[in-house]
Amino acid sequence: MYVGKKVTRVDAYDKVIGRTRYTDDLCDKSAYIARILHSTIANGHVLSIDTSEAEKIPGVVKVFTCFDLKEKHYFPTAGHPWSTDKSHQDVADRLVLTDRVRFYGDDIAAVVAEDEVSAAQALRAIKVEYEEYPFVLDVMDAMKEDAPQLHDKYPNNILKHTTISKGNYEEAIKEPGLIKVEGWYSTPTVQHCHIENFICYAEMEGDRIKVVSSTQIPHIVRRVVGQALGVEWGKIRVIKPYIGGGFGNKQDVLYEPLCAWLSMQLHGHLIKLDVPREETFVSTRVRHAIKSHIISWVRPDGTFAARKLEAFSDQVLTHLTVTVSVPKELAHSRSFILVIT
Numbered sequence: 001m002y003v004g005k006k007v008t009r010v011d012a013y014d015k016v017i018g019r020t021r022y023t024d025d026l027c028d029k030s031a032y033i034a035r036i037l038h039s040t041i042a043n044g045h046v047l048s049i050d051t052s053e054a055e056k057i058p059g060v061v062k063v064f065t066c067f068d069l070k071e072k073h074y075f076p077t078a079g080h081p082w083s084t085d086k087s088h089q090d091v092a093d094r095l096v097l098t099d100r101v102r103f104y105g106d107d108i109a110a111v112v113a114e115d116e117v118s119a120a121q122a123l124r125a126i127k128v129e130y131e132e133y134p135f136v137l138d139v140m141d142a143m144k145e146d147a148p149q150l151h152d153k154y155p156n157n158i159l160k161h162t163t164i165s166k167g168n169y170e171e172a173i174k175e176p177g178l179i180k181v182e183g184w185y186s187t188p189t190v191q192h193c194h195i196e197n198f199i200c201y202a203e204m205e206g207d208r209i210k211v212v213s214s215t216q217i218p219h220i221v222r223r224v225v226g227q228a229l230g231v232e233w234g235k236i237r238v239i240k241p242y243i244g245g246g247f248g249n250k251q252d253v254l255y256e257p258l259c260a261w262l263s264m265q266l267h268g269h270l271i272k273l274d275v276p277r278e279e280t281f282v283s284t285r286v287r288h289a290i291k292s293h294i295i296s297w298v299r300p301d302g303t304f305a306a307r308k309l310e311a312f313s314d315q316v317l318t319h320l321t322v323t324v325s326v327p328k329e330l331a332h333s334r335s336f337i338l339v340i341t
Contacts (some may be wrong), residue, residue, distance in 0.1 A: 011242065015242075020242050021241065021242070022196060022214065022241055022242055022243070022244055023196075023199045023200065023201070023212055023213065023214045023241050023243075024196075024199055024272075024274065026212060026241055027201045027212070027270070027272050028270060030270060031201055031270040031271060031272040032061055032112050032113065032114060032266070032269055032270065032271050032272070033112070033113050033114070033115060033116050033118075033119045033272055033274075034110055034111065034112050034119070034258075034259060034262050034271050034272065034273040035110065035111045035113075035116075035119040035120065035122075035123055035273075036107050036109070036110050036111075036255070036258070036273075036275075036279070036283070037107075037108055037109035037110065037111065037123055037126055037128075038104075038105040038106060038107060038108065038279070038282065038283050039101040039103075039104060039105060039106040039107075039108050039128075039130075040104065040128070040130075041101055041104065041130050041132045042101070042103055042104040042135040043101060043102060043103075043132070043133040043134065043135040043148055043150070044101050044130045044131050044132040044133045045099055045100060045101065045130065045131040045133075046065075046066055046098075046099040046100075046101065046108050046128060046129075046130060047129045047130060047131050048128070048129045049065040049066070049067065049108070049109055049126060049127070049128050049129075050126065050127040050128075050129075051063040051065065051109070051126055053125040053126075053127075054111065054121075054122035054123070054125040054126045055122075056125075057113075057118055057121050057122050057125060058118065059113050059114040059115055059117070059118030059119075060111065060112075060113045060114075060118050060119070060121075060122045061112045061113055061114060061266065062111075062112045062265070062266065063109065063110070063111050063112075063122060063126065064097065064109060064110045064111075064112070064262065064265060065097065065108065065109040066095075066097040066098050066099040066108050066109065067099065068097070068265075069095060069096065069097055071230055072095055073095075073227060073228055073229065073230040074092040074093060074094060074095060074227075075092050075094055075095075075224050075227040075228040075253075075257060076089070076090035076091055076092045076093070076094065076224065076227075076253075077090075077094055077224070077252045077253045077254065077285070078090045078252060078253075079216070079217040079220050079251035079252050079253065080220070081220065082220075082223055091159065092227070093151065094228075095228075096228055096257050096258040096261045097109060097110065097258070101130070102150045102151075104282070105279075105282040105283040106283075107258065107283065108128065109126060109128075110258060110262060111123055111126075112262055112266065112271060133148055134148045135148055136148060139289070139291055139312045139313075139314040140291065140312065142156075142157045142314075143156045143157060143158060143312075144156070159315065161321075162321070163321045163322075163323075164321070164322045164323075165322070165323045165324075166323070166324045166325065167306070167323075167324060167325030168325055169306050169308060169323040169324070169325050171325070172297065172305050172306035172325030173297050173305065173306050175297075175299075175305050177299065177300055178297045178298065178299060178305050179297070179298045179299075179300065180295065180296070180297055180298075181295070181296040181297075181298055182293075182294070182295045182296070183293075183294060184291065184292070184293050184294075185291075185292045185293075185294060186289070186290070186291050186292070187289060187290050187292075188289050189286045189287065189288065189289045189314075190286060190287040191249075191280060191281050191286050191287075192245070192246070192247040192248065192249035192286075192287070193280075194243075194244060194245025194246055194247060194249065194250075195244045195245050196214055196243060196244025196245055197274065197275050197276065197277055197279075197280050198214060198249075198250065198254050198255065198274075198275045198280065198284055199213075199214050199272070199273065199274045199275065200212060200213035200214065200215075200254075200255060200256050200259050200272075200273055201213075201259065201270060201271060201272040201273070202256070202259040202260040202262070202263040202270075202271055203263050203268055203269065203270040203271070204263060204264065204267075204268025205237070205268075207235060208235045208236065208237055209225070209229070209231070209235065209236050209237070209260050209263065209264065210237045210238075210239070211225060211236065211237070211238050211239070211256050211259065211260055212238075212239040212240075212241065213238065213239075213240060213256050214240075214241070214243045214244065214246075214250060215238075215240055215243070215246075215250050215253075215256070216240075216243065216246045216248075216250045216251045217250075217251050217252075217253070218238045218239070218240040219238070220253065221238045221253050221256050222236050222237075222238040224253040224256070224257060225238070225253070225256050225257050225260050228257030228260075228261070229257065229260060229261060229264065236260075238256075248287075249284070249285055249286075252284075252285040254275075254284055254285065255273050255275065258273065259271055259272075259273040288313045288314050288315045289313075289314040290311050290312065290313050290314070291311070291312045291314070292309060292310065292311045292312070293309070293310040293311075294307070294308070294309050294310075295307065295308040295309075305325070306323070306324060306325040307322075307323070307324045308321075308322070308323045308324075309321070309322040309323075310322075
């Protein structure tokens, strides 16, 4: 019926004229404003948090710290479907607030206030005492025997080692006359910079929690919020309005669990959490920096006979090895594309 015909997008007109309502447009003005206090060290423990001055500021409703988290429910943030096979499940390594800092910008406390100004003032008034540990900034240094360990369960900071192979690489490189081309290549961290930063709001509806979020994965958000709060998934309702850009960045569960937890602590009151642009760079999700070692075996005519890639993804730390041999019947192919996500 529609094949070969131009079809107008159902949302096109409203978006062009500015009538579309996004998450912030839908949030009631009675919402309390939540802001997050991020760590100012890269690796260590939070020893104490003094909130006394922050709580005196007019408009501040409550300051919550990592020490207010009585029940610790770890949860993953990656936007992957749930698997009943534990070996295929995402690593559950996050808490809504943590005293174990693993990167500069980790979430250690949250302010809830009646307005943005009061919340910002309260953040500046909080005093934190840390126990600071050594850290490394290079993905290769992180794998060394004497490198600081971020997670006890993952020696040498290696989260996963995956190998993918196609054909017989060792036999392919024995072909006479091959030219070896070898090098190290790096791609940097990339922030998606969508116009609408991450934003969500949450409130209680009876014994259920409602979360409205600018997300690309509402069903996964529902499951992860349940894991983070330790409640049945059926008691969570997630609404996804139009989003002002995502490009994959909003395929992670970012602060929906924290926003929902704050609402529950304040008797179900409506809480809005709108992340400023600076925080999107420091404390939300990015495309990982990757350092790659590539060995190509090339025939004199420019076609590939075999290729080996070792990629080290800084997240921390995934090691992927890919080997490919190219049969002569496919020798006309002069390039390969490898996408790592």
